[in-house]
Amino acid sequence: MTSFVPGQRWSSAAEPELGLGTVLRLMGRSVQIVFTGSGEIRQYALTGAPLIRAEFRSGERVWVDGRERTVETVEERDGLFVYRIEGDEVHEGALDAEQPLALADRRLLAGQVDRNDRFEFRVEALEQRARAQADPGFGVLGARVDLIPHQLRIAELAAARRPVRLLLADEVGLGKTIEACLIAAQQLASGRARRVLVLTPDSLVNQWFVELVRRFNLAFAVFDAERCAALEAAAPGTNPFEDAQCVLASVDWLARDAARAEAATAAGWDLLLVDEAHHLAWSPDGASAGYRLVERLAAATPGVLLLTATPEQLGQAGHFARLRLLDPARYAELDAFVAEQAEWVALSALVERIVEGAAPDATQRALLARLLQQDAAAVDARLQTAAGDAAAREELLDALIDRHGTGRVMVRNRRAAVGGFPRRVAHLETLPAGDDGAAAARLREEFEADAGRRAETAADYARDPRTDWLLRTLEELAPAKVLVLCRTRARVQALEEMLRTRADLAVARFHDDMSLLQRDRNAAWFAEPDGARVLLASEVGAEGRNFQFAQHLLFWDLPLDPDVLEQRIGRLDRIGQRGDVHLHAAAVAGSPQACLLRWYHEALDAFTAPVADGRELARRYGHALVGQALDAGGDAFEALVADTRATHAELAEAIARGRDRLLELASQRGAEAGALLQAVADADAGSADDDYPLRLLEQFGVQHEPLGGAQWLLDPEYVTVDGLPELAAGKRQATFDRALALARDDLLFLRPDHPLVLAAQDLLLSGDGGNAAFLVDATLPPRSAVLEAVYVLECVAPRALAIERLLPPTPLRAAVDTRLAVRSEFAPSDVARLRAGDRDIDLSPYRKALTTLVPKMLDGAHAAVQEQVEACIAGALAVAQARYAAELERLRALARVNPAVHPDEIAALEAERDAVLAVLPNARPRLDALRLVVGGDFLTALRGR
Structure with missing residues (x-):
């Protein structure tokens, strides 16, 4: 030891x-x-x-x-x-x-050298690593996401914040979870965050776990009471939340357990993500336990992301409560916030007029003059110019956006503005009741179980009235793929058993009792053109999964929560869906399910459009709905549908009135021309012809075989090293193609920041393989040699500075000959490299001669590389100074017109600039690899020494 x-x-x-x-x-x-x-x-x-x-x-x-x-x-x-x-x-x-x-010189002096091809691949790996770490997209290049402009733009804006504290309030289906995960992935990859805590409601913990692992390759540890108890038993007196760097937990659990909540807060985090933040109740008179928990965590954590329903759904007090978590100093008084919001709502009407090119009224012009701090004549002239000039109109809107208070802490995109969404087509049926009393009783028991009034009973669908409808619908839709959703695993298994005996169909199943790998494989089978036609999925099993290649969603049962229904529809109805989404549902006349179907369709219009106020409607009418449905409808149910429909219309009108048009414009600004979007798109364009990941894995015995269609089979049969966990279970299929990776969760998406690529690269570069090599080149003059020294310029700095974006570990090459002359243009001949092949050479008999020869040449190489070192540092300093100057100039300009820009934010950026400019000059070249290239007679000459 x-x-x-x-x-x-x-x-x-x-x-x-x-x-x-x-x-x-x-x-x-x-x-x-x-x-x-x-x-x-x-x-x-x-x-x-x-x-x-x-x-x-x-x-x-x-x-x-x-x-x-x-x-x-x-x-x-x-x-x-x-x-x-x-x-x-x-x-x-x-x-x-x-x-x-440096260790390379010691190996060369000892005569321990590797084959030439290993040296060359090591140098290539150094270059690949430097390019990847300097890429603006590093951390999200391998994210299994569509390149959707507004999502990547939000991640790009967040990366520029010090620290990032944002309210993500996009409309349903626009990908708030993806936006938050993109930000977290970038923060972790850059080093700005090392410890991340994600809090979600109980029902969403699994969905987040799948999303983080499958889309972003982020392994979060799920913490609950059982895990904490086990950790404490293994290490008494320790804080269990310090056992993992990235933790996912239920906010409901922590809110109920004061001791665990205190431990979670004491553990310290760099980034906090809270989903469904609108569940956290607050009023001027008090707050829920969940709100108080998040308030304590947010106060102690630099970075905070809150994912929430759109502000219009929250009411002004609810919206204020969320903003107060992000910036308690700026949002300290509810009354002041309400007054400020009233002004911005008025401004929304003005913005609409400017966008349409129409003339604002006198009140709106006065408001604009006050915001821009210009007199009436100047404002009128500016409006007149903007009416006929698109560029001037955009400039005026930009000026208003810069002054928008909540625009600094909040993002809010709308489906209508983003576009790209499919049309929902409802196919609803009421099935005849028949005279089977037992079947009606089973349907009632199923509804009661869904409502939490009784335990789930064993499902048997051989005589269920819905079975014939299901079989007929699947036959009519052939050959289209159909996703069938139901609430529980038991129902999935019962449906599979029924279909096995009643239909000749290729059916895949998907439920929460299956491993992630099993689910991946079944989802892949469903995605294959010749694979399963039908996927049976439970509610929990399908969480975090999108099946956008399918257009038909069939509901075997319906959830009682409108938000859960929206989540089900969201498995297909997502941005990027290529066709209309067809929603199929049926219920037996007179059953509780028939009442529920009617309520969703007639009161909420849920099968043709997203329901923004579903939570509020469920709160007001959910209990009565269950009671009326179990009472088989009647006049009271008809009144419930009418009341719900009227309330839904009122809430929709209130949402429209409360829209912050300027915030929506701010959230969309620059999305199509984002630097991060361009960086990831450029990386995608070059990935198809880059087989570096395959050749890297080959260094450790991972064989690869083309499968066609941009797929590769990775075979780890001959791997002799640990450290490649993605291949621990055996063969895996992989791709470099983003579209294929999106359709196939079972494929490894091999990009420069994929964990498998990073692990293999670290194994290679942390070892000594290829760091000392010897090559005979007959084209060199007699008795001559050239020493190639490869250095890595490294800047030791706190990870939070993300210094790699300015100066990644950069390989530098210097070459000197036996006369100590610098040979910058030297490269060994192709013939010598080809002849070297995979032959091993033993230089141990020449150690004495090497000890005499190499140190002087290495001294010459060290001196020669200094000019490159100085140039690299000077270049990094110039880029850093220019970037920080531009960022600070922009931030100071915003601070002059926008009270949401804190002096602390400017001070933090200035401190970061000073720290970066202080550490960059301390970058040092580290000798990483050496290659001694000699003439054909050189070894003979060495023997005489």
Whole structure:
């Protein structure tokens, strides 16, 4: 076992950019190491840790107090190294954290060299990693999402906030969850966030888990009472929420458990996501336990994302309550907020006039003059110009958007503005009741179970009145694919059994008792053109899944919650759906289900348009609906339908009146021309011809075989290393094609930021494979050699600075010959590279000669690369200065007209700028790989030395 001593210096082989670390303490079977340069503390197992002891030999260069100096001698005292450096005694703890640690020269001097192809692939891997980390899309390149402009634009805007605190309030179906996950993925990839907490209602925990894993490759740990108890039992006295960096939990559970809520708050987070935030009740007189929990977490967490229903659904107090969580200083008084909102509602009418090119009235012109701080004549002139000039009109709207208070903390897109949504086509039937009393009783029992009034009974659909309708509908729709949804796993299994005996159909099933991999495979079978025609899915099993390649959704039963119905429809009715969505539902006359179907269709119009006020309607009428349905309708039910319809119309009118038109324009501004959208699209365009991920995996024995149709089969049969968990279960299929990855959840979407690619890349670059190579090139002059040195320019910095976007670990190459002349243009001949093939060469007999020859050449290479180092640092500094200058200029201009821009936000950006400009000059080149290229007679000459 490796011996660790507090004070020793170590480097992470997997993350050399952390700089030199110092052993803090030994803790049982682990060691804790602090990386002061990057502000990280890591805990490693004592055995198998990816750590390299920092030991510098006589003649090697080290950095002390920002100066590069030469080691004269080294001795070990009590497990710690003490260096004699230019006459001074320097303990290893005094070495700078920004200390490159090189191993390639030691391998070459020992005669331990690899094949030429391994050296060249290592260099390619360094280049690929640098390009990927500098890509603006890194972190979301491999997200399994459509490139929808408004979603990527929101992620891009969030990345520019310090910190990000946003209310995501898009209309249903526009992808609030995807937007939040895009932001979280970027924050994690950039290092701005390391600890993320996601809180959702009980019913959505599974959906979020699937969404995070399947779409974004983000593995969140689901925490509940049982998991916390197990963690505490294993490690008494510890906070269970510190066991994982990314946690997903139920807000309802934490709100009920004060001790767990306190532990979650004390654990500390960088980013908090709260779904369905409108469930958190607040009034000036008090707040719910859930609201108080989120309030405490939001106050202690830099980044906060709240996902909520549209503001018009919340009422002014509810909307204020959500904004208050994000910015309690700005939104401190409800009355002041109500007055401010009244002005912005009035402004919405003005904006509509400007958009339409119509003349505002006198009141609206006065409002515009006050907002723009211009006199009436100037405003009239500006309006006159805007009426006939589209560019001037956009400029005027931009000026108003900049002054919009809630536009800084809130995003709100509408389906009508985004476009691209399908039409809903309802196919509803009332089935004859017949005289089967037992069947009617079973339907009543099923409804009571759905309403929570009794336990679920065993389902048998052999004699169910809906069975013939289901079979007839499936036959009429052939060969179209049909998604059949019902509430429970038991119903899925009963339907599958019935279809197996009554129909000759290829049927896949999909329920919550299946593993994610099983669900992926069944979904893939359903997606295949020649695969399953029908997918039977339970409500929970289908959460987080979209089947946009299908256009027919059949409801075996209906949920009692309008929001759940909307979620079901949302499996097909999503932005990007290519055709109309056909909704099929039937109910037996006189049954409770028939009343429910009528209520949805006649009162809510739920099968032809999204229901924005469904939660409020369920709150007001849900209890009465269940009672009336069980009483088989009648006059009271007819009155309930009429009342619901009237209330629905009133709420729809209130929503329309309360629209913030300016906020909607702000949310759409620049979406089509977003830099993130362009970056991901460009990466997609180049991915089809880039087989780097396949060749990378091949380095570890993963064989690949083309399957056609942009698919590959990855076979890990000959893999001999750990660290590739995606292949632990055996063969996997993969693709580089986004459209195919969207249609097939079972395919690995291999992009530069996919966990499998990153893991393989880390395994390669943290090892010594290919870092020392030898090549014979007969085209070189007799008895000559060229040493190629590949350095990686690394900037040790706190991860929150996201320094890689300015200066990723950049490979630099220097070459010198035996006369120490710089050979910048040198490249070995293709013939030499071809002849090298996969032959291994043993240089151990030449170690003495190499020790004489290589160090001088390496000194020359080190000197030669300094010019490149200075150029790279200068370039990164110039880019950083320009970016921060532009961002700060824009932010200060906004602050002058928009009270939502805090001085703290400007100060945070200035502090970040100063920190970035301070660390960039400290970037150091680390020797990563060496290749000694010699003439045909060079080895013969070496033997004589």
